[in-house]
Amino acid sequence: MKKAFALAAVAALMLPVAANAERTGEEVYKTKCAVCHVAGVAGAPKFGDAAAWAPRAEKGADALLATAKSGINAMPPKGTCMDCSDAELAAAIDHMLSNSK
Known part of the structure; x- marks a missing residue:
């Protein structure tokens, strides 16, 4: 039994690093955020819309992250x-900000 557990532990340690790698902003946007931000669903600022993103950008990155984490209006916490x-x-x-200037 101990040998089987030890082999399983070693196998888990040998998983590719990519399995635990963080996704890029573009990957997260394309797989999660785009669902609402492409069409502006429920008032979400559209990707590439400088006028819609400007007042949000003025709040700063920390404030936007806090809002994304807690949710706002129709956006649930962490979006999707x-x-x-x-x-x-x-x-x-x-x-999203970099592509909406």
Whole structure:
């Protein structure tokens, strides 16, 4: 029994690093955020819409991350990315802001 447990532990340690790698902002946007931000569902600022994103950008990255984590209006907490880390959410926000200037 101990040998089987030890082999399972070693196998788990040998998983590819990519299995635990954080997703890029673009990946998170395309797989999660785009669902609402492409069409502006329920008032979500559209990707690429500089006028819609400007007042949000003025609030700063920390405030936007806090809002994304807690949700706002029709957006639930973390949007549709319940498995996103704070770093992944921040990267997705940066991706949207960078492409909406």
